[in-house]
Amino acid sequence: MSTTATTPSAGAVKVQKPTVAxxxxxxxxxxxxxxxxALPAILGLVVLCLIFGxxxxxxxxxxxxxxxxxxxxxxxxxxxxxLVFVLLxxxxxxxxxxxxxxxxxxxxxxxxxxxxxxxxxVPAALITGLVIGFVLGFLVAKVGIPSFVVTxxxxxxxxxxxxxxxxxxxxxxxxxxFVLKLANSNMSVLWSWVLAxxxxxxxxxxxxxxxxxxxxxxxxxDPVGIVALRIGGLALVLLVATALLTQERSIxxxxxxxxxxxxxxxxxxxxxxxxxxxxxxxxYGRHVYAVGGNAEAARRAGIPVDRIRISVFVIGSFMAxxxxxxxxxxxxxxxxxxxxxxxxxxxxxxxxxxxxSLFGGKGxxxxxxxxxxxxxxxxxxxxxxxxxxxxxxxxxxxxxxxxASVDALSRRRAAATGx
Amino acid sequence: xxxxxxxxxxxxxxxxxxxxxxxxxxxxxxxxEVTALVGDNGAGKSTLVKCVSGIYTIDAGTVTFDGKQVAIxxxxxxxxxGIEVVYQDLALCDNLxxxxxxxxxxxxxxxxxxxxxxxxQMAGDTLAGLSVRTVKSLRQLVASLSGGQRQTVAIxxxxxxxxxxxxxxEPTAALGVAQTAQVLELVRRLADNGLGVVLISHNMNDVFxxxxxxxxxxxxxxxxxxxxxxxxHSQVVELITAGRSGNLGLPPETPxxxxxxxxxxxxx
Numbered sequence: 001m002s003t004t005a006t007t008p009s010a011g012a013v014k015v016q017k018p019t020v021a022x023x024x025x026x027x028x029x030x031x032x033x034x035x036x037x038a039l040p041a042i043l044g045l046v047v048l049c050l051i052f053g054x055x056x057x058x059x060x061x062x063x064x065x066x067x068x069x070x071x072x073x074x075x076x077x078x079x080x081x082x083l084v085f086v087l088l089x090x091x092x093x094x095x096x097x098x099x100x101x102x103x104x105x106x107x108x109x110x111x112x113x114x115x116x117x118x119x120x121x122v123p124a125a126l127i128t129g130l131v132i133g134f135v136l137g138f139l140v141a142k143v144g145i146p147s148f149v150v151t152x153x154x155x156x157x158x159x160x161x162x163x164x165x166x167x168x169x170x171x172x173x174x175x176x177x178f179v180l181k182l183a184n185s186n187m188s189v190l191w192s193w194v195l196a197x198x199x200x201x202x203x204x205x206x207x208x209x210x211x212x213x214x215x216x217x218x219x220x221x222d223p224v225g226i227v228a229l230r231i232g233g234l235a236l237v238l239l240v241a242t243a244l245l246t247q248e249r250s251i252x253x254x255x256x257x258x259x260x261x262x263x264x265x266x267x268x269x270x271x272x273x274x275x276x277x278x279x280x281x282x283x284y285g286r287h288v289y290a291v292g293g294n295a296e297a298a299r300r301a302g303i304p305v306d307r308i309r310i311s312v313f314v315i316g317s318f319m320a321x322x323x324x325x326x327x328x329x330x331x332x333x334x335x336x337x338x339x340x341x342x343x344x345x346x347x348x349x350x351x352x353x354x355x356x357s358l359f360g361g362k363g364x365x366x367x368x369x370x371x372x373x374x375x376x377x378x379x380x381x382x383x384x385x386x387x388x389x390x391x392x393x394x395x396x397x398x399x400x401x402x403x404a405s406v407d408a409l410s411r412r413r414a415a416a417t418g419x
Numbered sequence: 420x421x422x423x424x425x426x427x428x429x430x431x432x433x434x435x436x437x438x439x440x441x442x443x444x445x446x447x448x449x450x451x452e453v454t455a456l457v458g459d460n461g462a463g464k465s466t467l468v469k470c471v472s473g474i475y476t477i478d479a480g481t482v483t484f485d486g487k488q489v490a491i492x493x494x495x496x497x498x499x500x501g502i503e504v505v506y507q508d509l510a511l512c513d514n515l516x517x518x519x520x521x522x523x524x525x526x527x528x529x530x531x532x533x534x535x536x537x538x539x540q541m542a543g544d545t546l547a548g549l550s551v552r553t554v555k556s557l558r559q560l561v562a563s564l565s566g567g568q569r570q571t572v573a574i575x576x577x578x579x580x581x582x583x584x585x586x587x588x589e590p591t592a593a594l595g596v597a598q599t600a601q602v603l604e605l606v607r608r609l610a611d612n613g614l615g616v617v618l619i620s621h622n623m624n625d626v627f628x629x630x631x632x633x634x635x636x637x638x639x640x641x642x643x644x645x646x647x648x649x650x651x652h653s654q655v656v657e658l659i660t661a662g663r664s665g666n667l668g669l670p671p672e673t674p675x676x677x678x679x680x681x682x683x684x685x686x687x
Contacts, residue, residue: 018556219536281533283526283528283531283533286533290523292514293512294511294514296508300494300510301523301525302498302525303524361513414562
């Protein structure tokens with residue numbers, strides 16, 4: 001398996017046949033060259049879990065808390081997914097937090113004050129998100145205002161809109177059962193397992209199908225060992241998580257039974273798969289990376305750079321709307337601070353901590369999920385440890401700074417080593 | 420040469436506001452030949468290339484491609500005809516791999532999904548056709564390639580589309596000796612494959628090494644278009660610096676010409 005023999009492949013060009021060893025070598029080479037990807041975030045997640053787990057064995061490591069992490073992190077993770085698109089172009093959306101608040105408020109007001117049904121109110125909130133994104137994107141791409149300024153202005157304006165919508169700060173509560181279920185209920189144990197096993201099977205089928213179709217054309221394929229490792233890794237994580245989440249975790253099981261995977265998990269998984277597909281398997285996604293990497297090259301290749309730029313803000317605000325709906329669902333209400341305070345910074349932090357570059361061109365949607373998990377664990381663990389909000393913010397700020405430094409330093413290192 | 424020109428420009432004028440950058444420029448590009456386009460800074464080389472590639476529109480003059488008069492208004496028009504430009508600054512995306520760069524903006528799709536195997540195969544075939552022997556992987560990021568390899572990818576990108584005319588803007592400007600030789604060999608091979616090649620260069624050694632014809636621009640006018648075998652090194656240098664050499668080139672300047680063209684110092 002460790003030969004480096006060349007093999008005729010990809011037409012007539014000779015390329016090195018990849019082996020497990022060459023894969024490991026390449027990966028190590030990329031890490032040394034500064035392309036760390038999600039590695040620091042995953043290591044950080046493990047370390048944080050060990051620290052909090054050791055300090056608060058009974059609370060942090062309980063299945064109840066494990067399930068809580070998902071609903072606590074959902075809003076931030078979903079907003080961060082949208083921000084990944086914006087960051088891929090080297091832009092920033094500082095208004096995503098309050099945009100999610102505005103969209104959530106639109107939904108809540110239509111549901112509660114106007115008696116709309118969820119199937120009209122939720123789309124109304126999503127459309128609000130799309131419109132917000134289009135306006136922001138238009139101002140950045142066509143008018144040419146730096147995104148930092150546009151979204152900073154929008155940050156303030158949306159905060160105001162939220163106050164106006166809520167008539168100066170009245171708390172609007174939501175009683176619609178569908179909306180409340182989104183962030184507060186769990187799937188049945190049976191469906192939890194169906195989802196987990198189905199995901200593993202689908203992933204394995206995709207991977208094997210890819211190998212088969214490439215091998216049929218005589219192209220190089222990933223070594224079987226690496227593919228088995230990927231499938232096995234996913235299976236391990238999903239099955240262990242599902243096993244934990246399908247345990248009874250109610251404090252008093254006699255009164256009410258709480259078990260099953262939280263509904264936010266399939267929602268996050270759906271968008272993770274959707275946006276990963278869009279970014280890595282479609283022309284649009286390829287063009288997003290191209291514009292982020294070298295906008296002039298993209299323009300010369302005939303890519304409509306302005307339209308791509310507008311579209312990422314639309315996706316960003318759309319995902320903010322989804323996040324806002326989940327935030328309203330979790331809180332059962334909307335108030336002037338929904339999507340405010342630390343939501344935006346946590347979301348930007350999640351994307352960057354997960355390994356998305358602030359300089360554009362580098363990042364994946366899964367970075368938002370991993371980074372979001374880090375942020376959720378810090379938030380959750382520090383509360384359980386009894387630290388005040390002040391200490392929590394300082395710590396999260398430091399983690400974000402570290403992540404941004406890793407990003408900046410790896411960029412310099414990449415420039416220096418030429419890899 | 421019995422062959423008729425593949426691309427022929429006649430009487431091209433181009434102004435930017437009050438500044439006329441190109442005056443009545445003519446240029447013929449023959450299939451299977453390398454035509455070197457030379458000229459001092461500000462002579463209008465880049466402007467001429469941008470007119471041909473559709474980035475600028477011409478004010479007057481005709482463009483004939485393959486015997487038919489054509490109008491080129493956008494880069495798309497140029498690539499539809501089969502005219503590709505390899506720019507000096509390469510226009511590659513560092514964060515994409517070789518295959519992704521070669522197909523940028525013209526990706527092959529199956530339904531809505533990118534058809535990666537087909538693209539990888541076509542990219543491999545094209546590189547093989549250019550005698551690029553080994554690359555570590557076609558999925559290597561362009562950021563990790565050397566200058567010569569990057570230039571090769573940029574050239575391969577241009578010939579991938581069955582293009583007929585390839586214009587290279589200073590392909591060797593940033594390269595070392597060995598890599599320059601490699602790229603010049605590649606340029607020669609393009610012509611040997613039957614393409615019309617335009618090589619823009621400041622380097623006389625490069626020009627004499629690979630070109631069949633030399634076209635010299637002087638202050639926005641075509642001073643002369645000659646066969647490389649018929650001229651000497653110093654004659655070409657004179658054409659570039661003075662616009663004429665012996666009985667070659669432009670007639671002696673009149674004061675009126677001077678007033679007319681002096682502002683053309685800005686190479687756009």
